[in-house]
Amino acid sequence: MAKFVLKDPFYKKAKEEGLRARSAYKLKDIDAKYHLIKKGDIVLDLGCSPGSFLQVLSETVGEKGAVIGIDILPTPALPRKNVKVIRADIRDVDIVKLFGEFGLTHADTVTCDIAPNLSGIREVDDARIEELFYCVLDVVAKALKPGGNFIIKSFSTTVQKNITAELQKKFSKVSQYKPAASRAVSSEIFFVCIGKK
Ligand SMILES: C[S@@+](CC[C@H](N)C(=O)[O-])C[C@H]1O[C@@H](n2cnc3c(N)ncnc32)[C@H](O)[C@@H]1O
Structure with a gap:
């Protein structure tokens, strides 16, 4: 495993x-492919630790x-002035209150790289992934502006089918x-x- 990680070109880069x-x-x-994030945007990043998305987003x-x-x-x-980090479980967070505390109303884009703890038991893991997905979707419903974009x-x-169908209901265009x-x-x-929508 260690050898695999050390040889990985993206890890090295x-x-x-x-x-x-x-x-x-x-x-x-x-x-680079979809050009969704622009200068001056407000971006909410769910599951942000250790912070590499934050580094990229801060720059963008x-x-x-x-x-x-x-x-x-x-x-x-x-150490970036345009980044704020909150330690919280996405399932419990009051996103409207949190945005209010930062003087914000909505995000232009939400990114979500959350990985739930997996057990290796397919039924259990699929249920966890689905449960977390609906919690994330609830945050997106409240935090993302109409017309805004979401990367998950x-x-x-x-x-997978339920997730795709749910996203298609809520967004004009959904790609994988x-x-x-x-x-x-x-x-x-x-x-x-x-x-x-
Ligand atoms: C793959 S890592 C994210 C890496 C990050 N995008 C980066 O670029 O540094 C997934 C993260 O999801 C977080 N996570 C898992 N379940 C969560 C939950 N219920 N609420 C908030 N964060 C959660 C984990 O703690 C972990 O840091």
């Missing part, structure tokens, strides 16, 4: 470029934008994309959802 995780390249890849939105990160685990401090990581599961940095052996896939 992240180390060299001072990025906290190789996931950064997944987000960069998605944004610039000093007139803002990035709010939420994670159940601590996120090492990021998912996994190939028995509930596997970034180059996403390992071929992983069933991970990103939904890119454009234009909240």
Whole structure:
């Protein structure tokens, strides 16, 4: 396993470029393809620790934008003025109150790279993925502006159809994309959802 990680070109690149995780390249890849995040945007990043999406987003939105990160685990401090991080479980967070505390009403984009703890038992894990997905969707319903965009990581599961159908109800366009940095052996896939209805 250690050998596999050390040889991974994205892992190496992240180390060299001072990025906290190789996931950064997944987000960069998605944004290079879909151009969803702009200077001055407000972005909410769910499941933000250790913070590589935050690093990319902070750079993209610039000093007139803002990035709010939420994670159940601590996120090492990021010395960027346009980034705020909250330690919370997404299932309990009062997002309207939180945005209010930051003087914000809505986000232009929500990114979600949350990975639930998996047990290896398919039925249990699929139920966890689905439960978390609906919690995330509730946050998105409240925090994302109409017309806003949503990028969410998912996994190939028995509930994939329900997830796709639910996203299609809520967004004008839903695409699936596997970034180059996403390992071929992983069933991970990103939904890119454009234009909240
Ligand atoms: C793959 S990591 C995210 C990596 C991050 N995007 C980055 O670029 O550094 C997934 C994160 O989801 C978080 N997570 C899992 N369940 C969560 C929950 N219920 N509420 C908030 N965060 C959660 C984990 O703590 C973990 O840090």
